Amino acid sequence: MPETERSVDVSAVWDGNWRGYLPEMGPSWVAGAIAAGPATMASLVTAGATFGYALLWVVVLSAVLGATAQYLSMRLGLLTEAGLVTVVERHLGESWAWVLVVDAVLAAGLAQLVIMKGVADISATVTGIDARLWGVAWAVVLAVGLAGRGYRFLERLAKLLVFGVVVAFLLSLIVVPIDPAAAASGLVPRVPAGVDGALVAAGILGGAVHITLITMHSYTMRARGWTTREYGLATFDVGASMLVAFGLYSLAIFFVAAGVLHSPSVTASDLTAVSAAQALGPLVGANAKWLFLLGLWGAAVSTLGGNTIVPPYLLADKLGWETDVSDTRYRLLVAAVALLSGAGAFVGGAFFPLLVLVLAFGLVGTPFAIAIVLYLLNGDAVSEPTSPLANFGGGVLFVVTTVLAVNFVRTRVVGSIGDPLPTFVLLFAVALGLVTLGLFGKGVYEAVGSGSAG
Numbered sequence: 001m002p003e004t005e006r007s008v009d010v011s012a013v014w015d016g017n018w019r020g021y022l023p024e025m026g027p028s029w030v031a032g033a034i035a036a037g038p039a040t041m042a043s044l045v046t047a048g049a050t051f052g053y054a055l056l057w058v059v060v061l062s063a064v065l066g067a068t069a070q071y072l073s074m075r076l077g078l079l080t081e082a083g084l085v086t087v088v089e090r091h092l093g094e095s096w097a098w099v100l101v102v103d104a105v106l107a108a109g110l111a112q113l114v115i116m117k118g119v120a121d122i123s124a125t126v127t128g129i130d131a132r133l134w135g136v137a138w139a140v141v142l143a144v145g146l147a148g149r150g151y152r153f154l155e156r157l158a159k160l161l162v163f164g165v166v167v168a169f170l171l172s173l174i175v176v177p178i179d180p181a182a183a184a185s186g187l188v189p190r191v192p193a194g195v196d197g198a199l200v201a202a203g204i205l206g207g208a209v210h211i212t213l214i215t216m217h218s219y220t221m222r223a224r225g226w227t228t229r230e231y232g233l234a235t236f237d238v239g240a241s242m243l244v245a246f247g248l249y250s251l252a253i254f255f256v257a258a259g260v261l262h263s264p265s266v267t268a269s270d271l272t273a274v275s276a277a278q279a280l281g282p283l284v285g286a287n288a289k290w291l292f293l294l295g296l297w298g299a300a301v302s303t304l305g306g307n308t309i310v311p312p313y314l315l316a317d318k319l320g321w322e323t324d325v326s327d328t329r330y331r332l333l334v335a336a337v338a339l340l341s342g343a344g345a346f347v348g349g350a351f352f353p354l355l356v357l358v359l360a361f362g363l364v365g366t367p368f369a370i371a372i373v374l375y376l377l378n379g380d381a382v383s384e385p386t387s388p389l390a391n392f393g394g395g396v397l398f399v400v401t402t403v404l405a406v407n408f409v410r411t412r413v414v415g416s417i418g419d420p421l422p423t424f425v426l427l428f429a430v431a432l433g434l435v436t437l438g439l440f441g442k443g444v445y446e447a448v449g450s451g452s453a454g
Contacts, residue, residue, distance in 0.1 A: 021236040026155045027220035028070055028234075030306050031213045032241040033158035035066060036165060036249045037303025038118050038296050039111065040207030042355040044250055047200045048257025053179070055197075056186030058204045059254045063247030065400060066208030068393040070217060070238045072373050075390070077218030078228050079382040083317040084218045088372060091381045092439075099435055100372060101314045104215045106428070107362040108310040111212070112337070114358045115304050116344030118351050122297040135345020138304070143338035146308055150325045151223040154305050161302040166245050169252035178259050186258075202408045203355075206363035208246065209401055212310045214369045219313040219323050308338050364409065364429045367402045368436045370394065375443050405429065 047055040073084075080087045089097040117131075119138050124131035146154065191197045226234055312333040316323050325331045347354070374394045377386045409429045 021233050021240075024233055025237045025240060026159070026224055027217060027226070028074070028237040028241040029159045029162055029245075030155055030220050031070055031217060032162050032246050033302040034306040035208050035210070035213060035242065035246050036162055036299060037207070037307075038115060038300040038351075039303070039355040039358055040204070040250065041253055041296060041299055042351075043200055043203035043207055044253040045257045045261070047204060048254045048259075049261040050200065051192045051197065052262045053182045053186030053258045054190065054192050055201055055204065056183060056254065056258075057189045058201045059250050060187070060247075061400070062205050062208040063243055063250060065205065065397050066213070066246060067238055067243035068397050069209045069214050069370065070242050071235065072370075072377065072390065072394050072397075073214045073217040074221065074234050074238055075386070076373055076377055076382065077221050078226060078231055078234055079384055080218075080376075081222075081227055082218070083222065083313070083323060084215055084372075085314055085317040087218075087376055087381055089318070091376060091379060092372075096372070096439075097318060099432075100215070100369065101318050103365040103368055103432060104211050104314050105311045107210070107365045108212045108307055110361060111358050112304070112307050112341045113344035113347055114351075114354045115300055115307065116341045117347045118355065119297065119300045119304060120345035121351055122300065126294075126297070132345045135342045138345075139339050139342030142304060142308060142341065143335040146305060146338060147325060147331045147335040151220070151309070154309070155220075155224075158302055158306060161298055162241070162245055162249070165299060166249045166252070169256065170248060178255055183255070183258075198404075198407050202363050202404045204250075205401065205404055206361075206366070208242070208250075209366055209370075209397065210362045211366045211369045212307060212362070214366070214373065216306075216310050216313055219309075219317070223324060304341070308341065309334060311337050361425060363401060364405045364425065365432055367398055367405060368432045368439075370398045370401060371436050371439050374398065375439060378443075379446075 044059065047058070076087070077084065082090075085097050085101060088100055116135055116138065120131040120135040123129070123134040123138070127134075191201050221230075221234065224230075312330060313323050316327070316330045316333060319329075321327050321329045321333075323330060325334070374391070376382070377394075378391065409426060
């Protein structure tokens with residue numbers, strides 16, 4: 001059958017040409033570089049060090065749900081061949097598009113500041129130069145690199161760094177002691193008692209299922225010029241990066257922390273980069289701190305680059321601009337976001353707890369993004385019906401992220417009402433919850449109306 005006549009199917013990889021796919025992979029690896037960053041590393045190390053193997057089931061689930069979220073985003077992007085914000089505006093209206101933009105830009109912007117704080121702090125630890133100077137320097141480097149060289153440079157860097165980090169942590173498992181029985185017990189779903197358990201679980205899932213990863217995918221595929229003809233390649237790209245590479249990365253870091261660093265005296269709120277570095281002690285002895293900081297630095301740099309392009313993509317698409325550096329307005333927007341991120345070096349507080357909190361905050365805005373994607377995939381935005389299996393996966397994804405987000409707000413935010421940040425998070429969560437319910441009601445109303453007409 002000619003290529004143009006093939007029907008797009010959920011199975012996607014119709015010719016099994018995985019060898020040909022390997023050198024062409026890319027867009028999902030940019031998302032993987034963000035997911036496999038210091039925030040996820042912080043959550044995984046915190047989980048293993050604080051609770052041992054108890055949250056292993058969350059680690060496994062994060063890779064599966066992360067791949068599911070990327071697949072659904074990929075499918076919508078390829079079948080519409082347009083940016084997500086444009087598709088939302090066409091089929092839901094301008095107000096819904098602005099809600100999505102604000103949701104994603106807030107989550108990405110907060111993450112950008114904290115990740116920059118990490119890069120600056122680590123650079124200062126290694127060199128002895130003030131972290132604030134490093135923040136300014138990294139912001140300039142980021143602006144020049146991304147605004148000057150464009151997407152393909154970022155994609156190549158993402159693939160290289162993700163591959164290197166995965167290999168490094170897999171090798172570490174050779175010498176780290178793992179208790180098979182205890183690890184197996186961690187596959188039984190349960191959240192350790194207390195605020196820390198719920199927050200860390202939300203942080204782990206927030207690294208893989210984050211609104212920035214869901215919203216950026218249509219734009220990175222457009223940067224590569226992918227259409228429905230690349231459906232098989234795009235599906236393979238998601239599986240290789242999020243399910244395999246990110247899954248191995250997460251499991252390796254978690255097992256290292258649970259096997260070496262776990263202690264009853266460790267608490268999530270007290271964990272620092274230096275104490276987490278001791279997890280690599282059996283590998284490099286006295287140099288454990290420096291090796292860990294180097295790995296954390298590399299992850300932070302790759303995540304910082306990928307996260308920088310998310311707000312410009314969404315804002316440029318909403319304003320009707322091109323989403324590549326050929327458009328001067330987009331180029332200036334990328335440079336502005338990069339330079340503003342330098343303010344992160346001036347943020348106070350400990351790096352690791354801030355990272356976990358940022359991931360959990362991003363999770364609050366994620367159910368709405370998932371609901372948008374599912375609504376569009378099951379409406380007139382696409383010509384091909386979505387399979388029951390894909391819809392089931394999306395439903396599970398929505399329920400899990402919603403439950404974790406609600407639990408996070410209930411345990412971490414409600415008790416701190418009166419303080420500026422918790423109050424803002426609560427209002428943000430309530431507003432998005434109401435908007436998501438409105439979208440659900442709209443979908444039900446349209447489905448009932450369509451059924452009656454039929």
